[in-house]
Amino acid sequence: ERRGYGLVNIHDGVKGDDDDVSRVLRNQKERLPTEATIMSCSEEEIRMLVNFIKERVLGGVIAATSQVPIGTDTDVLARQYVARRRIHWMSKLCERRLLELTKNQEDDSPSEGNESSIFQEGMVVFVHGWMEKEDPRPPYIGLSTIL
Numbered sequence: 001e002r003r004g005y006g007l008v009n010i011h012d013g014v015k016g017d018d019d020d021v022s023r024v025l026r027n028q029k030e031r032l033p034t035e036a037t038i039m040s041c042s043e044e045e046i047r048m049l050v051n052f053i054k055e056r057v058l059g060g061v062i063a064a065t066s067q068v069p070i071g072t073d074t075d076v077l078a079r080q081y082v083a084r085r086r087i088h089w090m091s092k093l094c095e096r097r098l099l100e101l102t103k104n105q106e107d108d109s110p111s112e113g114n115e116s117s118i119f120q121e122g123m124v125v126f127v128h129g130w131m132e133k134e135d136p137r138p139p140y141i142g143l144s145t146i147l
Contacts, residue, residue: 038093043101046094053087061087121146 017023041049064080123146129139 034090035093038090039097039100041097043098046097046101049090050094053090057083058087 038046038049061080061083064077065084068077125144125146
């Protein structure tokens with residue numbers, strides 16, 4: 001049915017992937033359960049998902065989309081770019097879920113002291129994209145000291 005065959009296409013007018021509206025509606029219908037599944041994962045399940053994508057999928061997709069030799073099949077290339085976009089989308093969902101889980105753990109921990117923090121005063125850390133509100137300077141990326 002993904003390619004426009006079958007009784008659903010004949011009776012209900014479902015079209016194949018070459019019809020943009022049908023493809024977008026079908027992808028959106030598939031996206032919602034995927035998002036719900038990821039947003040219900042535990043920290044361990046998120047770790048397993050990220051490891052699987054990193055070890056089994058990401059390398060091939062990046063290799064196929066980073067340098068495109070002349071004469072590459074455009075259909076294959078288009079599918080690889082779609083895969084890369086979907087991996088990015090899933091990474092954002094995983095990040096959002098981990099932040100949610102971390103926030104829940106912080107809410108459950110005692111508020112006195114900072115014993116549960118992995119950061120200690122004087123520790124040097126790598127900062128990526130840090131910026132104070134309404135600061136005209138660009139976001140800071142580099143080493144910083146915890147005060």
